[in-house]
Amino acid sequence: MRIHGEMPPEKEEEEKVKSLSLSIQQPQKLVVVGYALTSKKKKSFLQPKLEVLARNKGILFVAIDLNRPLLDQGPFDVVLHKLLGKDWCGAIEDYRKKNPEVAVLDPPDAIEQLLNRQSMLNDVTNLNLSDCYGKVRVPRQMVINNDPSSIPHEVTSAGLKLPLVAKPLVVDGTAKSHQMFLAYDQFSLSELEPPLVLQEFVNHGGVLFKIYIVGEAIKVVRRFSLPNVTKQELSKVEGVFRFPRVSSAAASADDADLDPSVAELPPLPLLEKLARELRHRLGLRLFNVDMIREHGTKDVFYVIDINYFPGYGKMPDYEHIFTDFLLSLMQSKYKNRPAQ
Numbered sequence: 001m002r003i004h005g006e007m008p009p010e011k012e013e014e015e016k017v018k019s020l021s022l023s024i025q026q027p028q029k030l031v032v033v034g035y036a037l038t039s040k041k042k043k044s045f046l047q048p049k050l051e052v053l054a055r056n057k058g059i060l061f062v063a064i065d066l067n068r069p070l071l072d073q074g075p076f077d078v079v080l081h082k083l084l085g086k087d088w089c090g091a092i093e094d095y096r097k098k099n100p101e102v103a104v105l106d107p108p109d110a111i112e113q114l115l116n117r118q119s120m121l122n123d124v125t126n127l128n129l130s131d132c133y134g135k136v137r138v139p140r141q142m143v144i145n146n147d148p149s150s151i152p153h154e155v156t157s158a159g160l161k162l163p164l165v166a167k168p169l170v171v172d173g174t175a176k177s178h179q180m181f182l183a184y185d186q187f188s189l190s191e192l193e194p195p196l197v198l199q200e201f202v203n204h205g206g207v208l209f210k211i212y213i214v215g216e217a218i219k220v221v222r223r224f225s226l227p228n229v230t231k232q233e234l235s236k237v238e239g240v241f242r243f244p245r246v247s248s249a250a251a252s253a254d255d256a257d258l259d260p261s262v263a264e265l266p267p268l269p270l271l272e273k274l275a276r277e278l279r280h281r282l283g284l285r286l287f288n289v290d291m292i293r294e295h296g297t298k299d300v301f302y303v304i305d306i307n308y309f310p311g312y313g314k315m316p317d318y319e320h321i322f323t324d325f326l327l328s329l330m331q332s333k334y335k336n337r338p339a340q
């Protein structure tokens with residue numbers, strides 16, 4: 001017996017073919033993503049698994065030609081970029097003004113805050129995440145702009161506690177801007193070359209959490225980091241020591257046999273709130289946050305670094321997360337468009 005209103009089987013097939021041919025005649029509009037990345041970044045980000053999945057979802061990545069005016073290229077639905085320099089920032093700003101319907105990831109003035117370690121963590125300092133499953137702080141820090149001989153005095157009068165991490169003030173993508181030092185006494189700091197940020201070292205049991213943010217999506221991974229510095233060690237050791245990129249991807253701590261109180265991931269509601277707040281305050285959609293848990297506590301966290309458009313190629317499932325994000329940008333674009 002057929003229920004009233006149901007289609008006869010032959011009619012049903014006819015309808016299926018009709019709708020299939022309709023979808024063939026009117027293929028989904030391609031989402032065109034123009035990208036301007038260094039060759040290193042292109043290699044790590046635009047992996048075949050991302051390009052293939054993107055193509056299957058109707059997303060096409062097109063290289064922006066840096067030798068031609070940006071305004072003459074496209075049309076693009078999204079522009080993805082991580083390049084520095086006044087000329088490039090000017091070109092992107094101009095492009096944004098003239099193409100307000102294009103999603104530019106992200107605006108140069110918003111990225112700029114992260115290119116200087118003095119301004120980088122400002123928005124975290126101003127956050128109020130109280131009663132949200134934990135506390136999120138920023139280590140005390142000071143900036144040294146010139147005259148290294150004044151460092152010992154400045155550190156003492158600012159009341160900063162040793163040991164200190166000395167970080168290059170400017171983050172410009174060079175290896176030098178990632179050259180870190182750990183200082184056990186304030187006098188040895190005079191050996192270093194300003195401009196620098198001196199930041200209090202926070203013991204955290206040697207494990208760091210990297211929180212990757214892609215629009216509204218969050219992914220957190222564990223990485224190895226610097227071990228604790230004991231009071232005894234601090235009283236015995238003097239000097240400033242350069243240390244390598246301890247928290248690089250090769251230092252993944254996700255499968256390691258770790259002390260559970262150190263390895264336990266920060267609570268998800270806390271990370272969600274932090275990511276949401278930072279996304280709004282920074283005005284960025286693509287960044288990651290390095291976070292550590294103060295050793296001996298369960299819920300006191302410190303943000304020590306924020307990076308624009310980090311190494312997403314190392315983020316588990318990045319190809320799915322990124323393509324979903326690009327499609328979501330299109331959905332909000334069409335949703336917000338006034339009815340014609």
Ligand SMILES: Nc1ncnc2c1ncn2[C@@H]1O[C@H](COP(=O)(O)OP(=O)(O)OP(=O)(O)O)[C@@H](O)[C@H]1O
Binds near residue numbers: 165179200
């Ligand atoms: N205040 C701190 N307390 C404890 N450890 C720290 C602190 N600051 C930095 N570190 C350690 O030094 C590493 C490098 O510092 P930071 O993340 O600021 O440098 P970076 O070069 O910007 O890193 P990235 O490669 O993530 O951009 C951190 O991953 C962490 O292991």
Ligand SMILES: O=P(O)(O)O[C@H]1[C@H](OP(=O)(O)O)[C@@H](OP(=O)(O)O)[C@@H](O)[C@@H](O)[C@@H]1OP(=O)(O)O
Binds near residue numbers: 173247
């Ligand atoms: O090169 P990687 O893949 O490690 O990515 C790193 C990225 O370099 P890239 O943008 O040239 O790729 C760095 O950018 P710059 O500060 O040097 O501009 C910075 O964001 C790191 O935090 C990233 O490492 P992650 O935080 O993801 O571990």
Ligand SMILES: [Mg+2]
Binds near residue numbers: 247290305
């Ligand atoms: Mg870092």
Ligand SMILES: [Mg+2]
Binds near residue numbers: 305
């Ligand atoms: Mg960094």
